[in-house]
Every structure is written in C-alpha cells, then in structure tokens.
Amino acid sequence: METENRPCLTLGGKWLLPLLLITVNAAHKSELGSDTSATLINHSSMLIQRLQDLLQNSNSSDTTLRVRTTSSSEVKVFHTHQLLLTLQSDIFEGLLGNQSVVTLQEPADSAVLFEKFVRYFYCGEISIHLNQAIPLHRLASKYHVSALQKGVTEYMKTHLASESTQGHVVSWYHYALGMGDENLQESCLKFLAWNLSTVISSSEWVTVSNDLMISLLKRSDLVLQSELELFSAVEEWVSKNSPNISIIEKVLRSIRYPMIPPNQLFQIQKQSGILVSYHNFIQDLLFQAFQFHSASPLHFAKYFDVNCSMFIPRNYLSSPWGSQWIINNPARDDRSLSFQTQLGPSNHDSSKKITWNALFSPRWLPVNLRPVYSESVSSGSQSNRLDEGKPRLVVTSAMSGLDFAGVTFQKTVLVGVKRQQGKVFVKHVYTVHQSTDEVVDFLAHADLQKRTSEYLIDNSLHLHIIIKPIYHSLIKAK
Incomplete structure (x- = not known):
C-alpha cells in the first residue's frame, strides 16, 4: 500500500493545508499478468466544514477583529485565525504582524457583510445578491483579496441584465468609475x-x-x-x-x-x-x-458639414429605421425576411423607401463543406459536416443596382436576450458597412441546438435589424 501527501484545498489561488489522500493499490496476479487500480478518497468537504467550525466556535483563535461603523457605536467582534487571513490578504498580514487585536472602520453596508467576508477566508466561497456586490467588492479591494475581487467583478459583468427593483447598473458604473475599474466601467456603459x-x-x-x-x-x-x-x-x-x-x-x-x-x-x-x-x-x-x-441632402451639403455626429442616426427601434425579427426554433432551417426603411433621416428623403432582404441560416456551410447526397458518402460523415456549420446572417438591398448619391448605409443587428418584466435586453450588437452583405462572426459561439442557450428566449432568437443611412458630402461645404 502506498500513501501520497497532496495539497487539495485552495483559497484565492494559494495552497491552504495539506490533506492526506490515501491511494489504495489492489493488486492481484493472474495468468496474463498483474492489474493495478487506484481509488481516491477525498475528504476536502469535511476539512472545509471543520475550518468553518473553527470560525463559528472560536476554537484556537489567535486574532480578534473589531469592526466599527461611523454611523453607529456598535462593535462587531470576530475571533479569527491569523494564518487563514494572511494567506489571502497582504493587508491583514501587515495589520496582524505585531498585534492580535485590530479595530477596523467600515461603512455601514460593508460592516453588515463583514461576517460573510470573513467566512470566505475559511471556505473559499461566498453567496452574493445584487445589492451586496458593491460593498463586497469594496471589502475585497480594500484588503487586497484579489480572487474575491475578480469574482465579484465577473458577477457584476454577468448580472447587468438581472432584475432589481431600484436598478443597479448606474450605481455600478459610478462605483467602477470611482474605483478606476475601466473594464467594469466599460461593461456598464455599453449595457x-x-x-x-x-x-x-x-x-x-x-x-x-x-x-x-x-x-x-x-x-x-x-x-x-x-x-x-x-x-x-x-x-x-x-x-x-x-x-x-x-x-x-x-x-x-x-x-x-x-x-x-x-x-x-x-x-x-x-x-x-x-x-x-x-x-x-x-x-x-x-x-x-x-x-x-x-432642402435636398445634396443641396444642404453644399453649405453645411454633414459628416459630424449631429447628422448620424443612433440605433433607433421605430419602424422607419428597421425591423424586429423573432425566429422561432432557429436551429430548424433557413429563414428570410423582407422589410423597408426610409432612404434617409431628412424629411426630403423620408417618403422614399428601400427594400431589404435578410437571410438567416443556422448551419450555413462553405461550398466545399456542404453535404453531397450520394450513396458513396456515409450519413455519419454528413452529420459531422452539418455540425461544423455556424449561424449566418446576410442583409442585402433589393435595390442594390440603384445609385443613392450622397448616402451610405450602416447595417446594425441587435441580439436580444433574457426577457425580464416583458422586456428583452440587448446583449450583442453587430455592425457592418453597406458594402458587406454578411454579418461577420454572427453568433459564432452560440449553440442554437440547445433550448437552454443564452441566446434564445422561449426557444426563439430575438433580432432587430437597423439600417442607418449616413450622408456624406459630395460637394465640400462653403
């Protein structure tokens, strides 16, 4: 019998304690030789439970944290263990270097969650709600608990569309701005x-x-x-x-x-x-x-610069600018849509309509990968080729032969996800120029075969195609 000592429990990316795992080798001899098998006995959950008991019962405590708030005289006391705190926080390592009792001053919302924060040092996991994200992130940042800080940041980025009574994205943006977290700040701003x-x-x-x-x-x-x-x-x-x-x-x-x-x-x-x-x-x-x-856009452009932001449309959802497209069971087969938009935002062009054709395919393959239906090609090979296909979306003008002097078109496709309170949130935006028919990398990583796909709402793909006419000066403004 052999035994191995392996560290198996981590907190914040550091080895916490070695756990003895017993490898049992059962060997028997037969006429054909010997067979060796190994069984892993894992008691890590039991060890984590015992570590939490240390905190709850203050067993062998060598450190006391006293947490105060500026708005209250109440003091919360936590009997902790220096080893577990300093393994993940260099701030605690500095604070506890020469003393066993430390008084900490925290905002009220952080003080309420301090017990949850301390427990993280003992078990490496933490539950979180939307209204707890900022104070937990603040605590993790203050005490340099990098793993928790990154974890809360990822939670915030993936829960921007989550339902909350008062809303939370604006406050998260302001918090990220104050913390200098540009990544979270940009995610909030984009949402x-x-x-x-x-x-x-x-x-x-x-x-x-x-x-x-x-x-x-x-x-x-x-x-x-x-x-x-x-x-x-x-x-x-x-x-x-x-x-x-x-x-x-x-x-x-x-x-x-x-x-x-x-x-x-x-x-x-x-x-x-x-x-x-x-x-x-x-x-x-x-x-x-x-x-x-x-005036006509061409005449207007003689006197004013139409290349500034004032004359560039935003992504408008109203009907003159595009069309909503809900594709039920999108993994089934190809679909098409025709819709009309106005030639331009100018009232001079608003009555002029352009027809657009959109084609969606859940598994559009290049010619060399498309199935060849013959007896010489096995059904298994056909199936493998189908699996290689990716969703494709093509938007073309039915009037592409016409010359729209002074106007170019930007095609924007919104992908909606996660309906809440009857609303669909936009998670992805694809933009291509009029010279490009196909939307590049459209849902490249989506698995539309799964009903649980994050891109589907009740097994439907929610798209909104927007055509943005943009004027450009053919004649330099005077």
Missing part, C-alpha cells in the same frame, strides 16, 4: 447604451451623473425608440437634477435635432418647458435642423 430605452423608463435614470449623461449622449450606438424619446428623457433628467447652466447647455446641444421629424420639432418648441427656458442655447441647432429637413 446602458444598448438598453437605454429600458434605463430611461426606470427609477435609476434620474440618478445618472452629469459626466455619465454627457458620455452617453456622445454615443451613436444608443439603442432607443427615437431621438424624441431621448429628448424627453433628458428633459426629465434636467428637471429632477437641476444641474448648472453649463451642463444644461452641453446636454441640450448633444441632442441630434436633425434626427427628429419637423412636425415633432414644432411640437417640442411649443410644449417643452426646458426649450422655453433655454431656447437660446440651441436656437442655431433648431434652425439648422429645419434647414436640413427642407
């Missing part, structure tokens, strides 16, 4: 941009900071019903937050007024309280928008 209509209708919209508002309004990838919806939301935000005059001017001048039809522009000038109060901030932009709608 807010791609799901802005949902954010606008939530209670967290009014909690958006000045800087975040300005960052959002600069983006052309905002997903919302229309520019008018964005203007109404900005008006609400200004009335609830009362920012200073310079911020009001900056956000009002970030609205893309040429993307609002002239009848709606007339309406908001008459009915909007914010325009009555601050009309002088954007008077030139409104005048320019009316000029944009009244």
